[in-house]
Amino acid sequence: MDNAAIEEMFTALGPVAIKRMFGGKGIYFEGRILALEVDGDILLKADAESASEFETAGSSQWSYDGKGKAVKMPYWSIPEEAFDDPDEMARWVRLAYEAALRATK
Secondary structure, three states: OOOOHHHHOOOOOOOOOOEEEEOOOEEEEEOEEEOOOOOOOOEEEOOOOOHHHHHHHOOEEEEEEEOOOEEEEEEEEHHHHHHHHHHHHHHHHHHHHHHHHHHOO
């Protein structure tokens, strides 16, 4: 996904910084990472407080193969309905930012 498309997804927060990392991109707002771009997909940060909302919305949690077993990461796919509704996208982006804020406490 190109940077302009990523920036558009996060306009509800304001300007985001996009940095290359591990073959993908990290997406930051006010110095905190709140999303990743992996293989063309955007994954939003979640935590114990917000992961159930992502799961209920049908999102999937990102994991990678770590020496023969899946390692789950705190990033989730964006619910499908958010791609067609800017207000819905804004809600999920804000949830990711709130998780990023809690992670730094």
